[in-house]
Each structure stands twice: as structure tokens, then as C-alpha cells.
Amino acid sequence: MSSAIESLVNKEYAYGFVTDVETDSIGRGLSEDVIRLISSKKNEPAFMLEWRLKAYRRWLTMKEPHWGNLHYEPIDYQNIIYYSAPKSVKPLQSLDEVDPELLRAYEKLGISLNEQKKLAGVAVDAIFDSVSVGTTMKEELSKYGIVFCSFGEAVQNHPELVERYLGTVVPHSDNFYAALNAAVFSDGSFCYVPKGVKCPMELSTYFRINSADTGQFERTLIIADEGASVSYLEGCTAPRRDTNQLHAAVVELIALDNASVKYSTVQNWYAGDSEGKGGIFNFVTKRGKCAGVNSKISWTQVETGSAITWKYPSVILQGDNSTGEFYSVAVVNNHQQADTGTKMIHIGKNTKSNIVSKGISAGHGNNSYRGQVKILPRATNARNYTQCDSMLIGNQCGAHTFPYIEVQNNTATLEHEASTSKIGEDQIFYCKQRGLSAEHAVSMIVSGFCREVFQNLPMEFAVEAQQLLGITLEGSVG
């Protein structure tokens, strides 16, 4: 590699601190008793426990998927702590009751749960290890009839909604990790936007794994009823540890007639050190269902963290005229591996999907785009456009594209384009002779490369994503 590009230095993971909060954990391992214990700790109604056990029994019969373009040591599922909660967590009446250590942790992360955020107009549900610790702006939202709370609270206060929608998009038997999640998930976020309501502010969740050896299994369920719309942000960090931690979350989105859901993620789990030691295994199932006519679901993701990412946010386009979107930037550096992409399943008539995926590989990273576009026989006039571009920085990394295009209706129109390129010497040279440093030039070229995706992020996230990208790639251009 050229010396001109050889200049950026390694910056340490900024979110790698450990917060010393007393936790209420259960022992390692997984059994029906553990599931019963989790369920009873959460004081859940009977249908939840049954559902969990059904999922667990199914999970026992399933095999860990290995079709991804990923390589890692086998995971010992009996050596994971399936439930860990900050000890002080009781049903919280106000934020004042939150453990100050926790609040300081969130401040370090740049999210304060208090008034400042209120001014910014973002409602935050923060999930620390496996338990939701505080949801801001609840009152304001309840004026509109919007339910935004932790999953645990939703199970207590709105069991009918949970029972009706839980598992309707990602069934308990969907895949190995989804079944595991269904069995042991300890908390997550829940959001219900009633008929005709446009959610007046961005909703946000922040996930943090703090304890060692815990897995984080949260579950998010968002329902936009007829004519409703909501935009949801999700961010994630974890402390630096030199063992791998498992994160197997499930996100389900449901959009009924004329509803729209926009889900944005900035995923910055600890990625392991430069030797590839430690880091989070991010095995996540995210899926949305455009159940109603004219509905819309849009995924935007910026994936910069995790040792391994295995994630395919998908949309089932069931309602006629529904739209699915997927915008993604995935960055791998050092020894990170990402196998990510999307699935667009066209079932209804006149359904549209749009996929823009940008992969950046640096260091020894391997980045795979794996996507499926499926047009079923009834999906008349379906339309898909897919673009996936990869950029390689350095000659130790890899960029791979595995699209699956399956068409069973001749009125469909599909286009798939992919390209792979590198940052050209000539581009750097041009920037340098205009007075920009090589570092600046690279970051400018990279953000230009990702622009189409960043445009789809809410403002404050777009800024954060840009910075994250810079941090992740530092030291890679060498």
C-alpha cells in the first residue's frame, strides 16, 4: 500500500469503560429452570412463560447456522449468563431513582437521560445489560396515546398488545438465535403508535452490555397502527473485554394500513482489539412486516462495531403498494467480520423495495453483503432496485457480495448493481494538491461513498455516524 495513504493512527475504543454497578445475575448456563427464573423475575403472565419454553424446546432441536461467510471459535451456550440486571432496578417512578453510577455511564456515552434530551426532543429508553433502566418523555408521549416503554413494562401493562403481536414477524422458531432470544430475552423496548398518530419526536433506545460473560438478549417490538408513523433510533456500546460476548437480539416491526416505521441503528459494540481478541458477537434477527396497504418500513444501519456481525434486517411486503427500504453502511477493520444485508419478500401487488448497501473493508476485515429479493407469484408489478458498493482499504481485507434474486412473476422489474473499488491514488493526490491532508482526503472520500445512506439517518445520528466511521477507520489507511 502506498505511503500517501499510510498515515492514520489507531484510536482506542472510546466506549470501553466498565461501570461498577451491583448486578443481580443468575448463574451460568441455560435450562428450563433458568427460563422459569427469568420469567418469574420479570413477573410475567403465563402466556409469556409458555412462549419462552416453546421457543427453548425448539431451540434445543436447532443447529447453529454456519452458512455465513464468518469464522469463529464455537460458542459454549452453557457458559453464558442469561440474565444480568443492575441491582437497583425496581419499577422506577422518576429518573431521580436511577443509580447515579448508571447515569454517569450514560453521560460518558453521551446520552443523558434527563432534561437535555427532552429539549432535544428525543425520547430514550436505555437498556443496561438486559434490563431497561429508564424511559424518558413517557408522559409527553402518552398524551398522544403512544406507548413507549420497556418490554417488561409492556408485558405488565399492555399484555393484550404483546400477546397479539409478539412473534408475528419473527416467530419463536424462526432461526437458532431468534429461538434462543425468544427463550431468554430479558427486556427490550416496546412501542405502540395508535391509529392516525404521527409520533411527534424521534424515539430512541440505547443498549449497553456492561457485565462480563453476559449475553444480551433484548427484544424490540414496534407497532404502527393504521395511518400511524414513527421513527426509531437504536445505539449500542459495550465495555472492552478480551472474551467474546454474545448479543442475540430480535427486532420486530409491524406497519398496518398506511402506516410507516423508520428504524435507524448505529451499532458500535466493542469490536475486539487489533489482534481480533474479544469483541461482541452480534447475531441479530431484525424483520419488519408491511402488513397493511400503502405501508412502509425503512431500515437504516451504520455497523461499525462488533467482532462479528450477522444481521439481515428484512421486510415482508405483504400489503399492496407497500414499500421496503434498506440503507446500510458496514465498516470492518482489524479482524472484524460482517455478513450483513437484507431480505425483501414481495407478496403484495405493486410493492417496492430499495436497497443501498455500502461496505468498507480495512485491515484484516471481511465484509459480505448477503441479500435476497424474492418476488412471489402474486406480487404483480413488484419493483426492486439494489445497489451494493464495496470499498477496500489495504490488501489484507476482503469484500464479498452474495445477492439472491428470485423472481416468480413476470411483471416484476428488478435491477441489481454492485461494484468494488478502492480509494484511488489519483483521488488522494488530487485532494492533497488542493491542500487537504491524506487523512482528510480519505475521510472525505469515504463519507462521499456513504452519503446516500447517511442522508437517511436522523440528523443527530448522521453526525455521530460520520464520527464513528472516522474512528473505526483510523489506522486502517496504512
Place this chain on the structure above:
Amino acid sequence: MSEAVDALTKVGMMVADAISSENSPRASIEAYRRDFDEADKSSSEPQWLRSMRRSAMDTFESGGFPSMKNEDWHFTNIAPVAEHKFQPAKKGAAVSSEALARIEYGQDWHTVVFVNGRLAAPSQGLPAGLTITSLASEIEGDTDLIKRHFSKLATPESGTFTALNAAFAIDGAVIRLAADTVVEKPIHLVFVSDAGAEQAATHPHNLVFAERHSQATIIESFVAVGADVYFTNAVTEVFVADGARLSHYKLQRESQNAFHVGTLQVHQARDSRYESFSFATGAELSRTNVYTTLAGDAAEAVLNGLYMVDGKQHVDHQTRIEHVAPNCPSHELYKGILDGRSHGVFNGKVYVHPEAQKTDGKQSNNNLLLSDQARVDTKPQLEIFADDVKCTHGATVGRLDETALFYMRSRGIGTSQARRLLTYAFAADVLEKLELEPLKEALEAQVLERFTS
């Protein structure tokens, strides 16, 4: 009571019969094993070949037929081949000159005819520098060439059907182009299945050696003259030496009820150029593998294809371009026209090794769906481990452009005529890339005829 038990036992026996009947992959593998052992017993082949065949047979037997869970066969259900018990082919009759003229589009090429997998008519009057022998004679002579190269590129380990071919291949063409030889007239290998191949399997195996700076055009035709249901499992191994240029066209025009699996494995040295074209209109189920390795600096590969199917035909193409050496360009364009209830599959991979800097890879697959029952599955893939590369791929699926149709109709061209013209134009785009003029014209005529009748 006892009657009921009897009835149940009967049902049980019928079920057991059905399981071990001829219609299971296991039964057909066992049949292949029996045929193999019989041939092996009376074989007078050299020892090295016999042991290689035995191990290929073992590989085939233990691996079995691929299921749709196998990523390489994800969209193609091979069950019709796997569950069919094919016999060894009987000796065929000579092909009439009229039939041959039809197969050759009236051209005068260096033609070698194989009937039911065995050499029937060798080519006469070959120019200096070109030799064409048969695999059978090479085996009989136990030549060094065959020992060093038979099933070395397309290895038995690389797949079920190459293993099956290595176990059973008895004949095929062995083409040698001496260094600096330029052969003007195309070499035409014709594989005919006649009535003797009915319900039978043939396993042609060809070897092509293009020495340094040689140039030639090779055409492989697969046709039926009197056979209806049969299975062709062909393998062609091609070695393209430094600076050699080879055009290699495959015309798969098997009977509409036949099964065809063909593997083409190419090894390209420095500065070589290899152009492949796969034209597929025949067979109820066909699978064509085109694999090339760009092993030498600045070698170039061009892989094109056109598949055109109807009824309940299933046509599958899998291509793989391995960029091992730097500075290699590769271009690929596959087009498909699917009518009736047909099913088209394309699976193309461009693999760029870490050392293959300055790779320039382009891959496209376009599909036209003419009926509302036709379906397409396409999977163009890039796997890239070098950073200084330019690789793109694209895939489209769609039907005829309504606006284009409207435009033509507004100019007084009838709907059906307009549809035919547009379909032809879609195919012509890839046919234009054919460098062999008479073949191009013949295929264009064939496409036009298909859409005017």
C-alpha cells in the same frame, strides 16, 4: 381383524418397495455401482486409470447427488436425474450427412462426430499443427498426456458429476494445438444421441491443449437424432498456454426431454485469451458449469451465454472466474429468455485472490420473462480479497418494455410482431459478441425463427 393386519402388512410392503424402488437416488447410485463394477471387472485399462476410476466412483457413491441445500444447487432440483436409472448407452448408428449438415448449419468445419458417447467419425484433412485423437485411443495407448491430464483440472472431488464422469468416461476428443499454430476453420465436436442412447447415460470427456501462441475456435454441439429421454454428463478440460487464444462455443440443443450436465474447466496461462459462449435451448433439465482460472499475468476471459427455454424446461448456468494472477480482465454477459413455465437459474462468481491486483471484472445477467408462469433465480457473486481492483456485477429481471411496445404499435407494428422484434433485440445484444460470423448468423436466425413461429 387378521384381514386388517394383512392389509396393513401389504401397505407396509408396498411402502418398502417404493422406497427401494428404481425411483430413488440411492437405487440409481446402486445401479451406477453395479454398472461400474461390471465394467471394471472386464477392464483392460492401465492400472493407474482403473484405481483413479475406483476412487472417483467411491467419491460419487459416498457424496451422492447434491440436494437443494447444497449452495451450488440451491435453485436446481436434480431429483429427475438422481432418481432416474440410466443404462449404459448402446452403440449408435452413423449420422446421415443431411442430419450433420443441419447440425452444422450448412458449414464446412473440421468435424468430429461422437454417437452415444463413442467416436463415430474422425475428422479428415486436418491442417499441420492440429491433431485430434479420441480419448479411447489415448487410454488404449496409455499415453503420457492422458496420464498427466485426465481429470486433473475437473477433478472427481470437485463435484458429483465430475466424479461420475471420471468413473465412466470412455471416449471424447483430445485436441492438441501445437505452438504458434493458427487454425482458421472451426473445430466442431458433435455429440449425437440416437435411439441407442434412449434411457441411457453418456459421459463424454474432452481435453483441449492450446500450446503457446496457438489460435483456434472449438464448437461443441449436443444434439439428439432419434433419442428422447437420456442423460449427457459431459466434461471438457481446457489448457490455454502462454499467449494462446481460444474461442470455445457450446451449443446445447439436446432433446426437450433429455437431461444435460456439462462442466467446462479452463486453466489460462500468461497473456492467454479464452472466449466462451454457452447457447442453451434444449433439455428438460440442464446444468452448465463454466469455470476458468486466470493463473497467468494479463490473461483474459470472456464468458457469454444465451439461454432460451419454454414449456417446463429448467436451465441452470454456473460460472466461476478465479482471478489468481494480477492484471487480468474478465467479462461476462449471460442473457436468458424464459417462456411457458420454464425456470432459469444463473449463478456467477468472480473470485479475486489477494495477489490478483489490477483485476478488472465485469459480470452481467439479464433475464426476460415472457410468460407469467416463468421464473428466474439469479445469484451473481463477488468475492474479493485484493484491494486494487475494479469489479462490478449487475443483474436484471423484467418483461418487455411497455413503452417500447407502445412506441412500435404507434408506428403501425402489430403487438405480436413488436414483441418478437423486442425479444430478438434482447438476444441479439449478446449474440453480437460472437466472433465466429457464420455461427452468429445461424444462431441469430434460430432465435428469430423461435420467435416468429
